[in-house]
Amino acid sequence: MYYVAEVINEECSKYNCKQCTLFCPEPNTLMYTDDEHHAYVIQERCKGCALCVYVCSTLLKRNAIHMVMPEVHAEK
């Protein structure tokens, strides 16, 4: 299994940029919830390219996304 993206909700909700959702190459993978004001990852669809981390951390200096081992596989 490979690492997938995970949004740090508290960090992400400080902003309203949604840039990661636009630059993710996978459709309907990084979405945004207006109710909770943060992006979220549908991990089953994530291919682990880490482009969202590049956008959030390198370009925007916001550090609101990181790569993690998905919970369902981490236990194995």
Added chain:
Amino acid sequence: MSYKIYEINEEFLDVMPQEIKDLQFRATWGNPKRGVMDLPYSKELIEEHSLCAGCPESMALRYILASLPNPEDTIIVNSTGCTSLVFPHIALHTVHSLFGNQNAVASGIKRVLEWRFPDKVKDVVVLAGDGATVDIGLDCTLQSFFRQEKITTICFDNEVYANTGGQESGLTVKGHVFKMAPKGKQWDKVPFWQIAIDSGCHYVARLTVSSPKKVETVIKKAIYVAREVGPTYVHLYTPCILEIGLNSDDGLDEMRQRDKERFAFFEYMTPQAQEVIERKKEEGLL
């Protein structure tokens, strides 16, 4: 060719996969103002695809499909290449032509649609790689421009034949070395955007896909002009990160670099095209 084909019979709603139901209830149909800013919320017209992790071409496909002003009445014609791996995952009518004849097929489809549905707007969009557009399909591409066919041609330029192992194409940059072009290309990159202008295209743009909003605007302009005036051409840089030896998170950085040099934003339009674009801006559609 109609939104009706996405409407699920109520009797089957409980057994249909969620993705199919989402297409009916959460996709953006019937709204010419749809665009890339719908992406964070709505169901996209492309479903899980088989392109590589981090592939810039898949970013381009997301933006293009989100920007089509009339998706329920749009036919996409594609050709062989990485893009052809994606079309089975797209919820629109697509035609996979033989390698290189996509513009000829699109011309025929457009003519028949105009004859069959004279009262409806039907857009025909060609999506093909640099090999299909400029090398193998150069004849059909240029002839469709010469004939002033009312179709939009979008070229995904990754500057190499990527999914066959890395052969040089007409759009490869001089000196670039690939796995199957070990001596490096000996000739200049073909400036196809200029050839498109000289061949009669009414709207031509060259850009990378590093700016989603810019891609949306260009695609909409190209489609609106093609509807009313004549052929339009959009040249998009979508680098193959595998063939040029980059990591999966490097694609965007690569495009941002090229934004400043050989893929600096370039736009051309004829006076007729400008008139259409100005009118669409006044209508709030651009």
